[in-house]
Amino acid sequence: MNSxxxxxxSAHLSPNVDVLDTETLENPMSDWGIAIISASGHFxxxxxxxxxxxxxxxxxxxxxxYRDIPQLxxxxxxxxxLQKLLRGELEVFHxxxxxxxxxxxxxxxxxxxxxxxxxxxxxxxxxxRLQYIHPDQDLQKATLYLRxxxxxxxxxxxxxxxxxxxxFPIIFASSNFYEFTGYTPDEVIGHNCRFLQGPKTDANTVDxxxxxxxxxxxxxxxxxxxxxxxxxxxxxxxxxxxxxAQGEVHFLVGIQTDITQQKDTEERLRQYETIxxxxxxYMALVDQDYSYIAAxxxxxxxFNKSTTNISGQHVADIHGQHFFQxxxxxxxxxxxxxxxxxxxxxxxxxDETRYFDIExxxxxxxxxxxxxxxxxxxxxxxxxxxxxxxxxxxxxxxxFAAIGADLFWETDAxxxxxxxxxxxxxxxxxxxxxxxxxxxxxxxAVFKPTAWDHLNQTLDTLEPFDIEIECQHLDGNARVxxxxxxxxxxxxxxxxxxxxxxxxxxxxxxxxxxxTHQATHDSLTGLVNRREFExxxxxxxxxxxxxxxxxxxxxxxxDQFKIVNDTVGHLAGDALLKQVADLLQxxxxxxxxxxxxxxxxxxxxxxxxxxxxARIVTENLISELSQFRFIWEGxxxxxxxxxxxxxxxxxxDNLTLLFAKADVACYSAKDRGRNRVHLYHAQAQGVTExxxxxxxxxxxxxxxxESRFRLYYQPIVPLDTETKxxxxxxxxxxxxxxxxxxxxxxxxxxxxxxxxLMLEIDKWVIENVLIKYGAYFQSQExxxxxxxxxxSSLNDDALLDFIQTQLNKTQLEPHKICxxxxxxxxxxxxxxxxxxxxxxxxxxxxxxxxxxxSGFSSFSxxxxxxxxxxxIDGSLVRDMVxxxxxxxxxxAINQICRAMHIKTIAEFVENGDTIVALEQIGVDYLQGxxxxxxxxxxAK
Numbered sequence: 001m002n003s004x005x006x007x008x009x010s011a012h013l014s015p016n017v018d019v020l021d022t023e024t025l026e027n028p029m030s031d032w033g034i035a036i037i038s039a040s041g042h043f044x045x046x047x048x049x050x051x052x053x054x055x056x057x058x059x060x061x062x063x064x065x066y067r068d069i070p071q072l073x074x075x076x077x078x079x080x081x082l083q084k085l086l087r088g089e090l091e092v093f094h095x096x097x098x099x100x101x102x103x104x105x106x107x108x109x110x111x112x113x114x115x116x117x118x119x120x121x122x123x124x125x126x127x128x129r130l131q132y133i134h135p136d137q138d139l140q141k142a143t144l145y146l147r148x149x150x151x152x153x154x155x156x157x158x159x160x161x162x163x164x165x166x167x168f169p170i171i172f173a174s175s176n177f178y179e180f181t182g183y184t185p186d187e188v189i190g191h192n193c194r195f196l197q198g199p200k201t202d203a204n205t206v207d208x209x210x211x212x213x214x215x216x217x218x219x220x221x222x223x224x225x226x227x228x229x230x231x232x233x234x235x236x237x238x239x240x241x242x243x244x245a246q247g248e249v250h251f252l253v254g255i256q257t258d259i260t261q262q263k264d265t266e267e268r269l270r271q272y273e274t275i276x277x278x279x280x281x282y283m284a285l286v287d288q289d290y291s292y293i294a295a296x297x298x299x300x301x302x303f304n305k306s307t308t309n310i311s312g313q314h315v316a317d318i319h320g321q322h323f324f325q326x327x328x329x330x331x332x333x334x335x336x337x338x339x340x341x342x343x344x345x346x347x348x349x350x351d352e353t354r355y356f357d358i359e360x361x362x363x364x365x366x367x368x369x370x371x372x373x374x375x376x377x378x379x380x381x382x383x384x385x386x387x388x389x390x391x392x393x394x395x396x397x398x399x400f401a402a403i404g405a406d407l408f409w410e411t412d413a414x415x416x417x418x419x420x421x422x423x424x425x426x427x428x429x430x431x432x433x434x435x436x437x438x439x440x441x442x443x444x445a446v447f448k449p450t451a452w453d454h455l456n457q458t459l460d461t462l463e464p465f466d467i468e469i470e471c472q473h474l475d476g477n478a479r480v481x482x483x484x485x486x487x488x489x490x491x492x493x494x495x496x497x498x499x500x501x502x503x504x505x506x507x508x509x510x511x512x513x514x515x516t517h518q519a520t521h522d523s524l525t526g527l528v529n530r531r532e533f534e535x536x537x538x539x540x541x542x543x544x545x546x547x548x549x550x551x552x553x554x555x556x557x558x559d560q561f562k563i564v565n566d567t568v569g570h571l572a573g574d575a576l577l578k579q580v581a582d583l584l585q586x587x588x589x590x591x592x593x594x595x596x597x598x599x600x601x602x603x604x605x606x607x608x609x610x611x612x613x614a615r616i617v618t619e620n621l622i623s624e625l626s627q628f629r630f631i632w633e634g635x636x637x638x639x640x641x642x643x644x645x646x647x648x649x650x651x652x653d654n655l656t657l658l659f660a661k662a663d664v665a666c667y668s669a670k671d672r673g674r675n676r677v678h679l680y681h682a683q684a685q686g687v688t689e690x691x692x693x694x695x696x697x698x699x700x701x702x703x704x705x706e707s708r709f710r711l712y713y714q715p716i717v718p719l720d721t722e723t724k725x726x727x728x729x730x731x732x733x734x735x736x737x738x739x740x741x742x743x744x745x746x747x748x749x750x751x752x753x754x755x756x757l758m759l760e761i762d763k764w765v766i767e768n769v770l771i772k773y774g775a776y777f778q779s780q781e782x783x784x785x786x787x788x789x790x791x792s793s794l795n796d797d798a799l800l801d802f803i804q805t806q807l808n809k810t811q812l813e814p815h816k817i818c819x820x821x822x823x824x825x826x827x828x829x830x831x832x833x834x835x836x837x838x839x840x841x842x843x844x845x846x847x848x849x850x851x852x853x854s855g856f857s858s859f860s861x862x863x864x865x866x867x868x869x870x871x872i873d874g875s876l877v878r879d880m881v882x883x884x885x886x887x888x889x890x891x892a893i894n895q896i897c898r899a900m901h902i903k904t905i906a907e908f909v910e911n912g913d914t915i916v917a918l919e920q921i922g923v924d925y926l927q928g929x930x931x932x933x934x935x936x937x938x939a940k
Contacts, residue, residue: 033130182228198226407502525581533595552614554604640675696751758790774810791825814844874908
């Protein structure tokens with residue numbers, strides 16, 4: 001017994017059975033046996049056909065359970081499937097079995113079971129449809145085979161599928177089908193036609209075929225199929241279901257016609273039509289009677305808006321009789337005898353007259369007979385206008401060139417002059433005729449431009465150039481001519497020559513040289529200035545990495561120069577510096593570089609010079625200066641000099657460090673009695689301390705580059721905790737060495753101050769605090785931060801601009817920022833300090849004076865500083881409990897500040913006794929270990 005079922009979604013189940021009326025159940029002639037069984041398995045109704053096939057009476061079946069009917073014992077084996085039907089898990093269930101009739105004949109039967117669902121589960125029932133499988137179906141199959149074999153003589157492919165089996169497997173295919181698909185019978189018989197589908201088979205067409213097969217409906221349509229080789233072919237598919245006498249479909253016949261060639265032809269025609277209709281040219285076909293065969297849309301629209309189709313109309317009706325007879329007809333007549341004609345002409349259209357490039361080509365049939373002409377026209381009105389505008393532009397250019405101040409020139413591809421404007425003669429003194437047709441290389445060779453080799457290379461590679469030509473006018477005056485050239489290429493990329501201008505820049509060149517000299521030279525002595533000296537030294541350092549040649553750097557500091565300045569004035573001092581510069585310059589080589597670094601300091605770069613030779617040169621300079629006498633207004637002065645020498649070695653990669661070493665060597669020369677030369681040695685006695693500082697400088701620079709500075713903070717706590725006075729944090733700085741060790745400020749800040757690195761450090765702190773931590777501190781309510789500034793930064797004009805820039809970037813409001821400087825720095829730089837404080841307060845920030853109390857003389861300056869906070873020096877606070885004098889001094893400072901409305905901060909508060917004493921005095925804020933030790937500022 002064979003069986004199969006079809007699952008469905010019970011949530012959307014609808015009964016898939018016909019409505020069974022009384023007539024159907026009671027009709028004795030029905031081909032179908034039909035029975036209704038309740039959900040409990042008891043027969044409710046059965047028609048006579050059902051009773052006949054199962055060999056039972058209606059009385060025997062009525063009210064009985066199917067288990068009690070011997071003929072239906074097979075149903076007990078399928079109870080699980082029947083229950084699934086009742087639960088809605090299956091939509092329909094089929095099974096085959098064999099029954100014996102009253103004559104003991106075996107009857108092959110097909111059951112189809114479905115469910116009829118009621119409003120309640122117990123109201124549901126099963127409908128059994130029973131059909132006798134007639135033996136004459138094989139005869140039907142045989143008939144179909146015969147029909148298919150009769151179609152073998154046709155060119156079409158024939159296939160027959162079994163409609164009684166799911167998937168409709170193929171049971172027969174004609175030889176033509178095998179021939180044009182390439183498949184063998186083993187690959188076809190028993191399979192459905194899906195193997196003919198491929199990647200470009202239209203899914204919608206496949207769905208249409210499936211729907212037709214499902215409903216046993218005929219189908220005719222085109223579909224892209226694939227041969228066994230993968231080659232696609234277009235198939236005109238016709239499917240016809242074959243029905244038996246009862247109208248049942250047992251077979252499907254498919255007729256397949258290969259229409260690939262027809263489809264290719266249609267596609268080519270479609271492409272030709274698309275090209276014809278979408279072409280940007282105006283295209284038409286004309287027969288030998290001068291009538292239009294066809295025209296593309298833009299042709300029709302351009303010349304005849306009364307209709308979209310001008311086929312059959314005479315050319316004269318479209319373009320006018322006069323234009324046809326004078327222009328078009330002669331060209332068409334030449335074309336009709338086999339000549340290809342092309343002309344450019346103004347052609348009147350509906351709206352305006354346009355300029356066209358028109359081509360007439362003979363139009364032939366398959367026998368190569370001329371039957372007309374193909375017309376193709378391009379509207380080149382814009383091109384014509386452009387050519388005219390270009391002609392006018394060229395005329396305008398020549399007129400401007402004739403009256404302009406610049407020289408205009410042009411060459412051909414061989415670099416021969418083809419055009420020179422009239423200014424050529426006035427600028428160079430050479431007549432135009434002398435150079436037309438000659439190479440521009442000859443011209444530049446005569447006048448010797450700078451970077452001649454570079455110009456030759458530029459011309460060889462067809463690149464633009466910009467050169468200055470130093471020439472002598474025929475009147476004898478020297479001129480400088482700037483020549484700018486640009487290569488010219490055709491639209492196809494072919495080099496056509498150069499085009500450019502020339503300009504007399506004699507005055508500008510002279511002024512530029514003066515400005516360049518002023519920018520790189522000391523205005524007093526004429527020597528190179530410090531910036532240019534550092535630039536030249538930097539180049540030497542870069543070359544040293546790959547060039548082993550020795551060089552030496554010398555620092556020269558004049559001795560006794562201050563005496564001249566103080567005795568006879570600065571004019572005398574300036575005159576002395578000029579004479580000293582001339583004297584030094586006279587005793588060194590032209591390749592050496594002498595610079596005035598500032599004041600009475602000179603720098604000397606001895607190129608390609610060993611250390612020993614540098615010592616000899618500098619000792620000679622010392623000797624010459626010792627013999628030199630300066631006379632001013634009858635007074636005679638004797639001067640000397642101290643010189644420090646440092647070798648420029650291969651590992652000298654830091655300009656600042658090299659300068660610092662030379663400075664140390666010069667300092668050592670002075671320390672040893674002046675008027676002498678000292679060679680730098682890192683381990684020499686007397687320079688160990690300076691060398692240590694130099695190493696610290698290198699460490700600091702490296703730390704700046706690698707961002708190894710670390711920010712710490714220490715709280716400043718209000719003494720009166722009952723009032724809501726903002727809490728302040730002083731930002732402190734530490735340095736982390738390459739090994740991860742944290743270094744205190746005392747180990748690196750002195751060297752940074754001596755060698756001018758404090759401004760960079762101050763900027764690093766300001767930028768990191770305001771930008772990196774600005775949002776964090778802004779979010780802290782009633783909190784202010786305090787940032788220290790160094791004395792050297794205070795004297796740099798760039799500091800205030802930098803602070804303002806960072807304030808514009810940060811999220812931290814200015815009133816939550818306080819800057820502080822020490823009392824010593826403020827008094828030493830009194831004027832600058834006041835200006836700096838005032839400007840920072842204008843930004844909206846606060847200001848504090850640090851380490852106050854180191855000297856009572858500072859009281860006289862205090863009222864001049866517009867500060868908000870004063871920090872009492874820790875040396876007074878630390879032992880004020882034991883030292884009554886210090887306690888009085890702290891009290892006095894606090895009282896003065898209170899009178900001036902300045903808040904006081906006591907530093908170095910380390911124990912409770914000190915806090916009590918400060919509370920009695922009335923100090924505003926406390927800072928020290930008792931309040932909190934410095935802590936690292938965590939990354940945000």
